[in-house]
Every structure is written in structure tokens, then in C-alpha cells.
Amino acid sequence: MAGVSFNGTSKHFDDVVALDQLDLEIPDGEFLVLVGPSGCGKSTALRIIAGLEEATEGTLHIGGVDVTDVEPQHRDLAMVFQSYALYPHKTVRQNIEFPLKSRKVPPADRRAEAETAATMLGLGELMDRRPGQLSGGQRQRVALARALVRRPEVFLMDEPLSNLDAKTRVQTRAELSELHATLGATFIYVTHDQVEAMTMGTRIAVLDQGRLQQVGAPDDVYDRPANLFVAGFIGSPPMNIVEAAVERIDGGIRLAIGTGAFDLPESWGAAVSATGIERVAIGIRPEHLRIGDGPIDGVVRTVESLGHERHIVCELAGTDHRPGDLVPGDLVIVRQSADDPAPRMGEAIHLGAEARHLHLFDPDSGERIDP
Amino acid sequence: MNRRPVNDRARTRTRTRRRWRERGLAFTLLLPSLLVFGVFVFYPFARTFWLGFFETDPFGGRRTFVGLDQYTDTLTSSSFRNSLWVTLKFTLLTVPTGLALGLGLAILAHQKLRGMGFYRTVFSSTVATSVAVASLMFISLLSPSVGLINQAIRWFGGEPIFFLQSPGWALVAISAVTVWQNLGIIFIVTSAGLQSLPDDLYESARLDGASAWSRFVDITVPLLSPTLLFGFVVLTITSFQTFGQVDLLTNGGPLEATNLIVFSIFETAFRDFNPGSAAAQAVVLFFIVLVLTAVQFKILERRVFYGR
Amino acid sequence: MAVETIPASAPRAVPPTVSPERRRRRRRVRSFLNYVALTIAAVVVLTPIYVTIAFSLQTGPQALQFPGSMWPGELDLSVFRRVFEVSGIGRYLFNSALVAALITVGQVLTSITAAYVFAELEFKGRNLLFVAFLATLMVPAEVTIVANYDTIVSFGWLDSYQGLVVPFLATAFGTFLIRQAFMGIPRDLRDAAKLDGYGHMGFLWSVAVPLARPAIAALSVFSFLLAWNQYLWPLLITNDDDFRTVQIGLRTLASSNITEFNLVFAGTVVASIPIFVLLIVFQKQLVRGLTSGAVKG
Numbered sequence: 001m002a003g004v005s006f007n008g009t010s011k012h013f014d015d016v017v018a019l020d021q022l023d024l025e026i027p028d029g030e031f032l033v034l035v036g037p038s039g040c041g042k043s044t045a046l047r048i049i050a051g052l053e054e055a056t057e058g059t060l061h062i063g064g065v066d067v068t069d070v071e072p073q074h075r076d077l078a079m080v081f082q083s084y085a086l087y088p089h090k091t092v093r094q095n096i097e098f099p100l101k102s103r104k105v106p107p108a109d110r111r112a113e114a115e116t117a118a119t120m121l122g123l124g125e126l127m128d129r130r131p132g133q134l135s136g137g138q139r140q141r142v143a144l145a146r147a148l149v150r151r152p153e154v155f156l157m158d159e160p161l162s163n164l165d166a167k168t169r170v171q172t173r174a175e176l177s178e179l180h181a182t183l184g185a186t187f188i189y190v191t192h193d194q195v196e197a198m199t200m201g202t203r204i205a206v207l208d209q210g211r212l213q214q215v216g217a218p219d220d221v222y223d224r225p226a227n228l229f230v231a232g233f234i235g236s237p238p239m240n241i242v243e244a245a246v247e248r249i250d251g252g253i254r255l256a257i258g259t260g261a262f263d264l265p266e267s268w269g270a271a272v273s274a275t276g277i278e279r280v281a282i283g284i285r286p287e288h289l290r291i292g293d294g295p296i297d298g299v300v301r302t303v304e305s306l307g308h309e310r311h312i313v314c315e316l317a318g319t320d321h322r323p324g325d326l327v328p329g330d331l332v333i334v335r336q337s338a339d340d341p342a343p344r345m346g347e348a349i350h351l352g353a354e355a356r357h358l359h360l361f362d363p364d365s366g367e368r369i370d371p
Numbered sequence: 372m373n374r375r376p377v378n379d380r381a382r383t384r385t386r387t388r389r390r391w392r393e394r395g396l397a398f399t400l401l402l403p404s405l406l407v408f409g410v411f412v413f414y415p416f417a418r419t420f421w422l423g424f425f426e427t428d429p430f431g432g433r434r435t436f437v438g439l440d441q442y443t444d445t446l447t448s449s450s451f452r453n454s455l456w457v458t459l460k461f462t463l464l465t466v467p468t469g470l471a472l473g474l475g476l477a478i479l480a481h482q483k484l485r486g487m488g489f490y491r492t493v494f495s496s497t498v499a500t501s502v503a504v505a506s507l508m509f510i511s512l513l514s515p516s517v518g519l520i521n522q523a524i525r526w527f528g529g530e531p532i533f534f535l536q537s538p539g540w541a542l543v544a545i546s547a548v549t550v551w552q553n554l555g556i557i558f559i560v561t562s563a564g565l566q567s568l569p570d571d572l573y574e575s576a577r578l579d580g581a582s583a584w585s586r587f588v589d590i591t592v593p594l595l596s597p598t599l600l601f602g603f604v605v606l607t608i609t610s611f612q613t614f615g616q617v618d619l620l621t622n623g624g625p626l627e628a629t630n631l632i633v634f635s636i637f638e639t640a641f642r643d644f645n646p647g648s649a650a651a652q653a654v655v656l657f658f659i660v661l662v663l664t665a666v667q668f669k670i671l672e673r674r675v676f677y678g679r
Numbered sequence: 680m681a682v683e684t685i686p687a688s689a690p691r692a693v694p695p696t697v698s699p700e701r702r703r704r705r706r707r708v709r710s711f712l713n714y715v716a717l718t719i720a721a722v723v724v725l726t727p728i729y730v731t732i733a734f735s736l737q738t739g740p741q742a743l744q745f746p747g748s749m750w751p752g753e754l755d756l757s758v759f760r761r762v763f764e765v766s767g768i769g770r771y772l773f774n775s776a777l778v779a780a781l782i783t784v785g786q787v788l789t790s791i792t793a794a795y796v797f798a799e800l801e802f803k804g805r806n807l808l809f810v811a812f813l814a815t816l817m818v819p820a821e822v823t824i825v826a827n828y829d830t831i832v833s834f835g836w837l838d839s840y841q842g843l844v845v846p847f848l849a850t851a852f853g854t855f856l857i858r859q860a861f862m863g864i865p866r867d868l869r870d871a872a873k874l875d876g877y878g879h880m881g882f883l884w885s886v887a888v889p890l891a892r893p894a895i896a897a898l899s900v901f902s903f904l905l906a907w908n909q910y911l912w913p914l915l916i917t918n919d920d921d922f923r924t925v926q927i928g929l930r931t932l933a934s935s936n937i938t939e940f941n942l943v944f945a946g947t948v949v950a951s952i953p954i955f956v957l958l959i960v961f962q963k964q965l966v967r968g969l970t971s972g973a974v975k976g
Contacts (some may be wrong), residue, residue: 052870054386069385073876085871089889098885102876146875396804396879400792403972407789407849412815415826424827440974476724480715483709493721493961496728499955503926507933507947508727510940511734517940519730548765552725612821615910619930631909633821640825641915649825657822 001027002153002186004061005047007103009058011044011210015050018044022211028063028153031180031187033201035194037233040209042190045157049188050079062154073102077154078147082162084139086131086146091119093127096145103150117145137168144179157189161196173199198222204271206230224359224366228366231283237311239283240332242319243363246272246280255280257329258318262294265355268371275362275369283359286335291343292319294352300343301331310336312343314351382445418634419657422650424524434647445651453627454652455633457542461631462610464546465553470602471549473557478591480558481565497555505552509620513544535620545629555608557602560595565591565596597670604667608660632656719954735944737760758945760933767920768946773842773952778913780925781844781907786902787895790853795883798861799869812851824915831916834878838919847906853898860894861887900961907954924951 005024011019026032034042047053047149048060051072059068067075078099086095096114107112110192121141131139140160147155159178161169177200180187191197197204198218205215206229214226225231231239237250244255253269254261272280282308304311312334319330334351336342343349360369425434426441477496480487481614500508512519513534521531534544558584568591576586592599614633617623623630630638632652640649697705733750734760763769797809820827827846836842847904864887872882888895913924932946 047870050870050874052873058697069382072873073878077874079871079874081867081871083865083867085865085867087868087871087884087886087890089892099875102881122532390802393800397796397802397805400796403789403852404793404812404849405808407846408811408851411827411846412818412823412855413811415830416683416818417824418829419823479713479720482713482718484713487787490717490721491723492962496955497724499903500951501926501954502910503929504947504951505727507943508731510933511730511944512727514940515735519726532933551724554724556895561953568687572690608731608819612819614821615926616909618914619933624756637915638825645953646825653822655827657818660819660822661817678885 003030003061004154004186004188005061006045006048007059007061009045009048009055010246011041011048011053012056012175014184015133017036017210021046022212023207024215026188031177031200031202032206034188034240035197035233036189036192036207036213037202039209040207042207043158043232044194045207046158046188046190048358049075050077050105050156051075051155053341055115068255075154076149076152077156078152079156079158080140080143080147080160082159083231084131084143084163086139086142086158086245088131091130092123092134094150095131095142099150101322103261106159108250112328113149117149118361119144120148128302132369136164137172140164142364148179148183152185154186154188155183157187159191160189161191162193164371165287173334178198188282198234203232204341205235208233218334224368225283226368227283228283228361231361235285237286237333237335239285239359239363241281241283242330242332243279244282246278255282257282257296258316260294262295264313265371268355268369271369271371272360277362277364279363280368281361281363283361284332284353284357286333288353288357289332289334290350290352291336292352294350296351298332298349298351300345300347303342303345305338305342310338310340312336314349316351317348416657419650419653422646425647425655427645437647441647442651442654445648446655450627450630451635451652454630454632455576455655457628457630458611458613461533461542461546461549461605461613461629462531463594464543465610466603467552467605468601469547469550469557469606470561473554473602474561474595474599476554476558477561477565478587480562494558497552498556498559500552502552503619505548506558506616506619509544509548509551536625538626541621542631543621543626548616548620549610549613553606557606560602561595561598568594595597601667601670603664604670606666608663611656611663612658680690688775699853731944731947735941735948737941758941759949762942762945765942766928766932766946767923768925768928768932768949770921771925774840774922775907775925776953777958778840778843779903781840782898782906783902784845785848786850787899788854789849789899790857791883791888791891791895793849794857794861795853795879795887798858799887812854815851821911824911828915837916838922840922841894842916843913843922843924846912850902854904857891857894858899862890864890900958903957904954960967 006022008022009019009022010017020183021043031183035044036042044053048055049062051067053072055068059066062075062077063065081283087098090098093111093114097110100110100113112341114127115124117129118356119146123138123141123145126134126142131142134142140163143160157176158283161172161288164172173196176187178188189196189200201218203216204218205223206207206221208229214230216224222234225234225239228241232241232337242257244257247254247256247261251269252266253264253272255264298314299317301315303314310328314332314334316332318331332351361367362369386494422440424436424438426437427434479492480491483556498507510518513521515531515533515536517526518534520534524531532540534540572590572594573586577592579588612633613631614637617629617631617634618637621632635657636649636652636656639645736755755805782852791810797812831837831842836845868886868890869882872886876886908925908926909924913927914930917923917927920928920931929943929946929950933943947971
């Protein structure tokens, strides 16, 4: 049993707040992905779990025990580093055995344990090589084996895939998920790549500027982003976000975007009215925008074909704030299947979406507005 | 949820203990070095200044406090001034010559020719010689009776030259030993400097039609100048520390013609038994070396900034 | 296009060409001249060494007949046996080797531990201590001999190995050299070792030191060479033959055998052989240590 929990944990570096009052409960056996842009505090959070950084405020519990001031070696966890951190002067075998050596495991057992871990990761042939003689993927596996050999309750991974080529990365992603299923240990995984977050995590925690923005299952975070930051960060291509003016008509709400406008369903109208805001940020995922008929007018700017699908960049009519200027008005991306008829560049179009696919946010606070 | 931790006090205590443990470890690891430096560098350094304030009478070793008098006496004494002058001449004789010869050898050896390894080993070989070995080896050249040079002079019908016994020659002879002994290290350092110069500069200079001489003057010398300048300062410092050659070959003579400053300190302290005056001279030596070291650090610093 | 503005009638300058044969010949002449210059330089550099060896093999009168003396007649190696018999050179060599080895081991150890502190540990007062180390570089040993001599006398360390070794057991130069190597070790390795269960000492000896091996090798060779070649200090504090190092032994040999010069030269040769051999053996390590970074891949 080794869940991990942050309780109001903060980390300050001089005047910089790297992590701000983080409250996060990670149950035993979960694969939690900490995701966010660089400098968001995700690595700091991981290093606090590892004991490599001291928390400035708050506490950290592992398996229900307060370990805020426990040395890393007594925390029963292992970590895979972005650089792999293999000891270049030791062979693969010595690297894998190294953590056991410090724990005074007898040599014969050490060897057996290392063999087991190596076999599990297909490193059997490479035991007598040095890290310098291995490929990136192989090094990454040695780092995993070194973490595995101690059978820790918690695995920490700091961007372990970012130095791999695209093909190996996809493969290793699957292997890591499988490993998690086999071991049943708690995995805490840091990445800036939202694709990794979406595909691997049982839950993901989105961080920005040292603050936790949202935590939840990948689909929940994707379908119901808690604020504008999460909405823009999760998903590729990112969610379209357009500001609209709020007009109150007959108790209902009408949103105006450029030359177009549409009425909000009643349930939502009440929620928007309640906030009393004049403008609202509308979010629509590219795959939910439809070209054909709809209330919004636009012009096709570029058409990018990716083979299986198409990304169409449209400029919304009437949003060009400075006519004649080269700065375009609001742009949105429409994601289309390759089977759909492709619009031409410069073509005037209408855009629409189903109301259930709309996300509304307060443009000032960034908070989500739910119907 | 225990949002405000109740165990803040306990934590501070653990952390303070950990800090102290680290500090204790640091102190333990530094202790051997600090002890040695304290006893054999800092303490004697301070004591040398202190000793300079005391005069020792030539018979007893009874010390009397004379304040700054000894410093002024030493600085104005003709013997010490002579030492400074001789040391300066020695520096002028050894440093530029050594650098020029070492650089010459390095340039000569900076080519892709078969057998270059052998020549490089030969040119760096004098690093292995100590002062004593180098000095005695030069006796084989300079001795009036058996020395090779004098044998040759005699064979041609000339009069042997008493290199180490004549006031005009002695310092030159000492300098020759020094230059030869330094040649190896200068060669190694300038060679490394040459090898670090980018090849493409030379290739583009050749395309521009630069002659070998202009490539040397316009590329090699400017690019190598930090290395040369550094070598210049280091060699100057070592020349102010020279002792062995004088002790072995000339004993400071004839007529104090080779009485280099360290030899003078040594003689004053251990032959004339006048530690006070020796200490005063040592203090002067310290300040000279201090200025040179400051220059050296400045160069090193700049080398860091301009990417060597 | 610009090309068309050139009148068709303009004569095009033909660059001077060199036939491959002439070029080859020119290159051969140049490399021959290079070899001549290199050989002359090598001969000049080696002359003192050669003449010393040649003279060590001569007996009295033969040496004075130039140019015959340049070529030793019969090889009479007995002089090398005699130099061991008439002087304490065997003992001197032993003393030098012992003293230099002790100083080397000591300097490497104190440099490693001090370097680790300056590279890895953070505590109040560290900068001050660092400056203190730096300051020792500004005080040449020659400045402090008078006071240090007094210290050695008061310790009763005249004519002792302690006196020859202990003052040199710390080196700021070595500390900075090793510190540089330690600082080149990636931060992640330090963190990984922590998680693998190693404290400062465990990390130092099983990761940092092996990775700093090139720098340590360079320091060892350097320390040994410097210690072996010391002159002023051993001269000052040893009078007893039992504790003299080989450098001071040579001085004694030279001053007491003025007439038997071949003996003096034989002593010189014997005294320089160990360090020549050592430098030839460790040349590569020294160069590698000075040129390659500590951690690759």
C-alpha cells in the first residue's frame, strides 16, 4: 500500500514559487501523469516526492506516513530520469545491481534479481556492455530495469521518453502501460507532452505556474476542461477559443461572433446571466466544428492535408479588428475526415457545431461555466 | 486533511540536524587540507612578516624588535638591490628565449609527417629532468676541463672559457640550463595550444593566398597569444623562484653575479644566520609574485571569457 | 545576368597551373627540409643528455681528447656499479621514491575530499574557505622557508620523512583540478545515486571518483613529478644521508667527486632514469586526463 498525497505542499526557490499549495491524492496503484508546460512545477513536484527537494510548506505522505523530511533512500521509491542517469563507468549489470548493493543484498541474490529485471525488459544480451555502447531505447530500458530491480512501491518517471525517436517512443509508451498493469505499483509520470498524458495515465493532473489546474481521468479532462488553460493545453490541434459578446434578448442569451450570432440553450443562458459578464470565451474542439451550414461566417485561409485527415484554418468574418492590416482576425481550425469534400482556399463558408460540444469560459478568470 | 501541518516544529529540527550533519561532513573532508595549509602556509606566511620586524645579532640569536627599520635596510642594501637586478636580468634572459624556442619547436613539430611521434617525445623529454639533473648535465658541456664546449674550443686552438667562474658568463650559463630545462614543458603547452587552433582558418587563409609567414603572423600568433601570455607570466613567476641551478653551479658567485633572490634569502637565513633580514627579503619576493599572480589570474579569467 | 555584361572578347586570365609532378617534387623537397630542421633541433635538445651519458662511460684521460670523447670507446658499464658502491645513491633513490609516492597519495586523497566539498556540499562559509584555498596559490614556498624551517625544528622533524612529506600533503591546484572534474558529473547521477541508496561517501567513492579518473591520473603524475624534483626544501631539512633525496644526493656526489667526473655523470644518469621511464609510461594518461571530459555518453 503506497499511495502518495500532497498536503498544501509548496516549494519556493528564493522569490520564485515553483509549486504553490499543491493538494493531490494519488491512490495506490494509479498511473498518474503530471502534465504541463516547462516551468509549471511538475518536475519540482516529482522531486519533492523523491526527496530530492525539500518542501518549503506543507507535507508529503507516502503510504499514509509523513515522509516530508525522510531521506530519499528511505522512501521506497525508484526514479527514471530524462537523461536516464546511468553510471557511464559501470556495465549494464553493475548499473542494475547498484541499488541492491547499497541495501546489502548478497551478491548471488543481487545477480539473480538483476537477471530477472533484465530479462523482463529484454536486456539479456547486453549485460556486459557499458551505457556508451547502447542505443537510446536500450539505455532507457536499463534505467527502467535499475528502477524495477528494487521492487519499489512507487515509480517516478521524469520525461523518460523525450530523448527517444518517434517510433521507439510509441512502442515504449505501450510497454510502460503494460509494465504498470503487471506490477500494480503506483506510477507517477511527468511529461510536457499531452499525447503521452492522454494515452498512458489512469488520471492526469494538469499544472501551470506552480498551481494544479485540473485533475481527472484523461477523457474527463478532455471533455470537460476546468479552465481556459487546460482547454488550450490538452488536445492537438488545440481547442478553438473565440471571444463572443453577450447579448441579452427576451430573457435568453445571444452570443455574437464577428458577423454571426447564435442563441444559447436556455439551461446555459441562466448560468451565463448569473455571472453577469459582458463577454464570454467559447471553446470548440476542431473535430466538432462543421463546415456547411451554421450561424458563423468565415473564409478558408489554408488547407493542410495529413493524409487521413485535414486541418482547415478559417478566419471568422467580421473579426478583423483593423481592416487592411495584415494581422488576421480570429482563426479557428476545423478537423475533417479526408473523405469529406475539401473546401478551396479563399472560399466563403458557414461554420456550426452542436450545442453539447460547446465549452464556455469566463474570459477574465478563465473558469469554466457549466449549464 | 491536515492542510496546515502540525509537525512543523519537528520538521525544522530534522532539517537543522541534517544541515549540521552536512556541515560536519564538509569540515571533516576539508580538515586535512586546512591543517596542512594552516601550519605550513598561513602561519609561516604571517610569521615571515613578523620576523621581518626583528633583528638578530650575529653572535647570539638574540632578537630585538626594530619595526620597519629592517625592511628599509634590506630594501636599500646594495646586496639586495643587486639580487633584484640579477633576478630581473635572469628573467629577461630566460623567459623570452624559452618561449621563442619552445614555440619554434612546437611549430616545427606541428606537421603531419611520419616519425613525428619520435620528435615530439624528444622535444618534451626535458620535462623529466630535475634542476639537479639538468645542472649536472650542463657541467658536461660547460666545465673548463672536460666540458664539451671547451674541448671543442681547445681542439680549434682557442682558450677555454670559464663559464661558471667568470662574472660575465655565469648568469648566461645559469640561464642556458634554465631555458633547456623549461623547453619540454613550454613545448608541450604551446603544442597543445597549436593543436587547438581551428584548421579551417588556415585553409581559408590559403585560399586567400596568404604566405606561410603571413599565416604565422596573422593567424597563429594572435590566436596563440593568450597561451603565450599565460606562459610568459608563469615562467616569470618561476624565474623569481629559481634556486637549484645557482646552488649547484655557481653558489651565487662570482661576485654575486648569480645571486638570485631566493638564493639570497637562503644564504641570509641559513649561512649568515640572519632570519630577520631573510624574512624581509621574502616579503618583498611575496609582493613581486603577488602582482605577477594577479596578472596571471586576470589572463585566466579572460581566457575563460573569450573561449581560450 | 551579370555574366552577359562581360564583353566576349575580354581575355580570361588563366591561373598559373602546376603540373602534378612538379607539385610532388616540391612537396618532397619541403618535407626533406622539414626533416633536416627537426633532426637538427632534436640533436641540440638531446646534446646535454647524450654528452652526459657518453662521459659517464669514459675514464679520465680519454675524455679530454675531442672529438674522440664524443664516442665512448669500449662500453664500460662498471661505473654504474661503482656509483652505487661509493655513494648512497641507492638509498637516495629509495628515499625519493618513498617521499614522492607518499606525497602523491596524500595530495590525491586530500584533493579528492576537498574537491568534493567545493563541488557538492553547500553550507555557510564555503566561499570563504574557497578563497582561502585560492590564497595559498599566491604564497610561493620560497617565501615561507625561513618560518617553516623553524616549525620543522620545533617539531623535531629535521632529517625525517615527516618533514619531507607532511608540508606538501595538501594542494589547491589539485583540489581545483579534481573539483572541475566533479562539477562535470551530471546532476542526475547524483540524484540517481541518492535514490539508489547512497549517501555522500557512497556517491563519492563509487561514482564520482571513478568518473574523475582522468583528472586524478593527471594530478598523480603531476604531483609525483613535482615531489621527485624538489630541491630547496629537502636541502634545507636533511643533513643525514639516510633521509636525503636523490636530488640532494646528486649535489653531495658532485661536490665530493670533483676529480672523478664520470662517476658524477653516471650518478646523474641513474638519478634521471626512473622519472624518464615513468613519464614515458604515463604520458598517455597525462595527455588524456588533460584533454578529455570526465563523462561521455
